[in-house]
Amino acid sequence: MKLASARLAIEGISHSVDGGRFAAKVVTGQPDLFQADVFSDGHDIIAAALLWRRTGEERFDEVPMVFLINDRWQASHVFDQPGDHQIAFAAWRDLFATWRKEISAKHAAGQSIALELTEGRQLIETALGSRGRANTKDKAALKALLKQDDALAKEGDAERFAALTGPDVAELMTRAAPRTDLTQSEILPLHVDRPAAAFSAWYELMPRSQSGSMERHGTFDDVIARLPYIRDLGFDVLYFPPIHPIGRTNRKGPNNSLTAGLDDPGSPYAIGSQDGGHDAIHPELGNFDDFRRLIHAAHDHGLEIALDFAIQCSPDHPWIKEHPEWFDWRPDGSIKFAENPPKKYEDIVNVHFYRDALPGLWYALRDVVLFWVNHGVRIFRVDNPHTKPFPFWEWMIAEVRRVDPGVIFLAEAFTRPKVMKRLAKVGFSQSYSYFTWRNHKAEITDYLTELTQTDSRLVMRPNFFVNTPDINPRFLQSSGRPGFRTRLALAATLGGNYGIYNGYEICEAAPVPGKEEYLDSEKYQLRVWDMDQPGNIQDDIRLMNRLRRDHPALQQFTDLTFHTARNDQVLAYAKRAGDDFVLIHVNLDPHNVQTFQFEVPLWEFGLPDDASIEVRDLIQGNSFTWHGKNQTLELDPDTRPYAIWQLIAPGAPRP
C-alpha cells in the first residue's frame, strides 16, 4: 500500500452504481443533487467539490459542495449536453479556515493570540508561494494583506486579528491557498440523456390498421393522416411495432392460429422475407420516401417516431442464407426454431450471439440501429432484450451513443426484477416495468417506493404503459371505463414516462377468453378503429398530457411522497419540483364510490396542522382554501375517479 494516500474519506457516493461498474443516469436541463460522505481524521475544517467532465476530456470542471449533516456533503449541478460524462469528488483540509476558527475561539476567550497571528501570516505566505493557487489578482491582494498586517503591528493584536479574519480574506484564501491533503474519489461514469429519456408520453399504433378499412392495408400516409389526432391528445412519441417485411413460412393467422390464410398479414415480429430484413420496409406500408415524409410530418406535429428493434427473424429472413453462422442448426441440417419446450414458435428463429456470430452479427445489429438513426429515428423500443446477452446491449448501446448520444432505448423485458434492472444498468434508457400489474394500494406504494427511493432510481426509468398489444390487463377487462380513467391517471402522474396502446382511449378490453391477450389482436390481423365512439376517454388523456406539460412536479419521477388517505381503496400521493406541488387522489375501486379522510401535507410547507392553504383543483380549474390538516373527499368512479390538486405555498405567486 502506498503510504499516506487519500487522507480524507470520500464514500457513500450518491451516483455510484455497483461501485462505478455502471453509469448512473441524469438528463440535461434538470438540477441533480450529487452527494457523498466526506470527512477527515481530527477536527480540522475541510472543503469538498464535485468534479465533472465529458468522457475523453482531460480537465474536470468543479462545483463546490456544501455540508448537509452527519458528514454528508452535496453539490447541485445541471448538465447541458447529452453524452457520456465522468464525475468524481475532491476534498481537502482547509488550514486557513481551521486557523480562523481556532484563533477566533482563543480571541473570544481572551487568550493571547500573538503566535497565532504569526501562524496566519505564514499561511498567507504559503498561498503566495509555489504551492499556492492564486492568480495574479489574488497575489496582489495577498501581498496587500501582508502589507496591511505589517502596518497594523503598531496598533495591536486585536486590529491584526480583525483584518486577517474578515470574510473577504476567507474567500480570497479559499481560492488561493494550497489544498492540503487533496483527496480525489474514484471516477464514476454518468450518462447524460436528453430530457425525453425521462419525460415522455407514448402512443402506440399499428400502421397497417390505419386505413380505416379492413379491405386495405394501412400505409405510412394513413399514419400521417392520424397525426393531428395523436397530437391533439398531447402525446410526444408515436411508436410502431416492426415495420419490416413479414415472413411467409409458418405465418401465424388471426388470434395466433397456426395456419394463416393467403391474405392474413402475419405477425410483424416475424421479421424478414424476400423483400428484405431489418433494414427494409414492409412494401404494403410504403417506401423510404413515404417513411421520410412520415418522419417529417410527425416532427411538424411535435411528435417523434419510435421504432421497434426486434432481433428475431422469420425463417425467410435474408440473413439465414447470407449468414448461416448467426443461427443454430440441428444435427439434421434444419434450422432451430425458437422454442420454450415443449412450446414451439415456428414462425421465428433466434440468432446466436457467440461462436461464429461474433463479431459479425454484433456489427450487423448495431448497423441496423444506426441505419434507422440515419433515417431520423432516435427512439427504439427493444423487444425481449432479456433473452439476448447483456454484454451485447452494453456494447451496442455505447456504440450508438457514440454516434448520437440522444438515442433512447426502451427495454421490453417483462422478466425477473434483477434481470430488468441489469438491462437498465447496461444502458437502456427506459424500462417497461411491472406497473401494468400493480393495482392495489399497497402494491403500488411498495413498487413506486422501490423505484423512486432505492438505488434503482439511478439507472431505471420506467415507462408506465397502461396496456400493450401483448397485455390486455385483467384489471381493465372487468373495470369498465372508470378503470381506464384511473389507470391512465396513475400512469401519467406517477410515471415520468408513460404510454398507451391505441384502443385504450375507447376502453377496448375484449380478451381471448381467460387470457391477458386482446381478442382479434392487431398482432395477427388488420383492425379498424373508431376512436371517437361514445364513452371514449380522450378528455382524460388530453387533461393528463396538459397537466404534465404545465407542471414541473409531474416532469420528474423520483420526488414522490405517498400521503395518508384513510381508505384502502384510495391512493394519495404528491409530487414536487421547486414551488410546484401537486397532490393526487385516485379511487382504485372502479365499481364503488369511496369516501375518505385525507391529510393535507401542510408540514411540507412548514405549516402547523391547523393552518389554511390555498388549493387549486387542476381538473375543474377553481381555487379555494383548505382549513386544517384533515379533510374529507368523495370519489365516484363514474363521475370523478380521481382528483388532482395544486397546493400553493403561502406567499407564492398565484398560478
Next chain:
Amino acid sequence: MKLASARLAIEGISHSVDGGRFAAKVVTGQPDLFQADVFSDGHDIIAAALLWRRTGEERFDEVPMVFLINDRWQASHVFDQPGDHQIAFAAWRDLFATWRKEISAKHAAGQSIALELTEGRQLIETALGSRGRANTKDKAALKALLKQDDALAKEGDAERFAALTGPDVAELMTRAAPRTDLTQSEILPLHVDRPAAAFSAWYELMPRSQSGSMERHGTFDDVIARLPYIRDLGFDVLYFPPIHPIGRTNRKGPNNSLTAGLDDPGSPYAIGSQDGGHDAIHPELGNFDDFRRLIHAAHDHGLEIALDFAIQCSPDHPWIKEHPEWFDWRPDGSIKFAENPPKKYEDIVNVHFYRDALPGLWYALRDVVLFWVNHGVRIFRVDNPHTKPFPFWEWMIAEVRRVDPGVIFLAEAFTRPKVMKRLAKVGFSQSYSYFTWRNHKAEITDYLTELTQTDSRLVMRPNFFVNTPDINPRFLQSSGRPGFRTRLALAATLGGNYGIYNGYEICEAAPVPGKEEYLDSEKYQLRVWDMDQPGNIQDDIRLMNRLRRDHPALQQFTDLTFHTARNDQVLAYAKRAGDDFVLIHVNLDPHNVQTFQFEVPLWEFGLPDDASIEVRDLIQGNSFTWHGKNQTLELDPDTRPYAIWQLIAPGAPRP
C-alpha cells in the same frame, strides 16, 4: 469495450465493502454464508461457485453455490486460517443441464426427441474433447456412456433418453463438461481473523492500583496475584491502560487538576519520560522480566493481555528531542501542545503524521506495536484513533497482520458514526460503540438493528463496554445495583465482544458532580478496590461468562432478532446458532417491577401459535413447557432484572 465479456451477471455480492475497496471480516471456524445475485440472459440453466484463496496464492479453491430465490445464490464456507484472503464468484451456463431439462419436457409431451438425443451425444463428446474438464476416470465413464448409447440405438429413443438423463450422468457432466460463458466477478479482499476478534470478554484494570494499599504503587506481580479472581469471573482478555513511563512536565493531579503533587502518579496517557517512551515500561510497575512473567501467568489462567496503544506523548518523551520533525512547533520555537481551542491539554503533545514525519514516524509507530507483539501481546486497544489519519491505520494494521494475522486492534473512537465505521473499514478488528449510551428499548433496538442488519455487520465488530475509565454512564449513576446487572446482561448477550472496567462489579458510580467522569478517577491517582464487598454482582458476571461459553448462539453477533414484549420497559430478543436458541428478557427499568406479555417465537421452529415448546431457564437451571405463543412474565429489578431462556426445538436432544 471488449466484446462478449462477462455474459453472466454477478452482482449484489454479500461481502463487498465499498465495491471491494475494503475487506469484509470473518473469523476462522465459523461458517459464513456468501451470497450473490447470479443470472444470465435467456432461460438456460446456470451454475455458480464461490472462489477463495489466501492473498498471494495463485489458485482459487471452489465451493459450489446453491440457488436460493429471486436470482440469489449462496455458498457456505468455514475458513481455517487467519490472514488476508481473496474471494470471487464464478458462474457459467450449464448446457448439459439445459439440454436435460428441455429433452425431458419434450419427452414428457410425447414429442420426437431423436435430434435432441444426437445433440446430447454432441455435448458428451465435447466434454471428452480439448475444452472438457474430465479427469482420466471421467473420460472413461464418458466413453462408456457413448458406447452404451450406441448399443441402445437398436432399442429405441426412450431407452437412450433414460440412459443419458440419469442423475449419475448429470453429475459426471457437471464435473467434466466445459463451462460455457464462464464469468468471474471482481476479486474482493476478505480478512479472516482468529475467533477472539469476534467473541471475547474483557476486563480492564490499572496495574498501579492492584497493590491493595494507597501507600504502594501496584506492580505486575500485584496483577499476577489478581489473575485467579479475574479468571474465576470468566473473562478472556485482561486489558491495561498504558504501562509506559509517565511524563513529569505539566503532570495532572487528582481529578484532572492542573497541578500535581510530587507523589501524584499522573495520567498514564501522558506517555514518555527520561525513563523511555512507547517501548519502555513505567519503572514502578516492574521490568521486562516481570512483564514476561505476567504474560505467561495470564496465559496459564486462560487470559490474554491487551495493551493500550496511545500515540500522544508527554512533553518529556524522548522522541521530542530525537525526532523534532515528528511534532508541531510554534513560531517562537515552543512545542505545540494538544488543544481544542480554547481548551488546552498541556500534559500531552500530538505527533504530526505528514511533512517530515513521513515515513519515519509511521515506521516507528508500527515498530512499537511489533515490539509488544514480540513480547507476547496480540491485542491492542487504540486510544483516539479518529484523530490520526485513516491511511496510517490502514497501512500500519496491514503491516502488523503481515507479521502476525492474529493481532487484534480495538478502536476507541467515540466520534461520529461514519468516522467510527471508516476505522472499522481500514482494518480495526473491534470498535467501542455507542452501546454505553443506548439505554431505552427503541434506541437499543434501532442501534443493534443497524449493527447487525446493515452492511456495518461486514466490517464493524462492536465491543460493548458497560463502563470505561473515561465513561461513568449517567444511567448507572442513578440506577443502583439493578442497573448494573441489566447493563451487564445486555452487553454480554447482545455483544459478541463485551467488557467491564474494574469497579463495575461493586457498582462503583460516584461521579465528578454533573459529569460522566468517575470521582477520584484512577486515571490520575492510585485506588484500592475491595471487589468482594456486599452488593457485588460477581455472580451475574460469572453466569454471563458461563452462558457465553456454553451457548453458540451467544458466540456470534449478527443472528439477532427482537421479539414482542408488550411493555416499553422490557426488551425481548433472541440469538440463534444452529440448534441453539436463546431468548432473553431484560427489564430496562431499574426502579420498578415490570409485568408484561411476550410472544414465544414458536414460528421460528415451524410451530403453530397454540403449540407447546420445552424451555429451560438458564438462570435457575430448571426446565418446563410453554403452552401457546402468548405468555406473561414479571421482572423485579431487585430480585430478577432479566431472564434468559433456551428454547428446545421439538425432537432435538435435551441439553
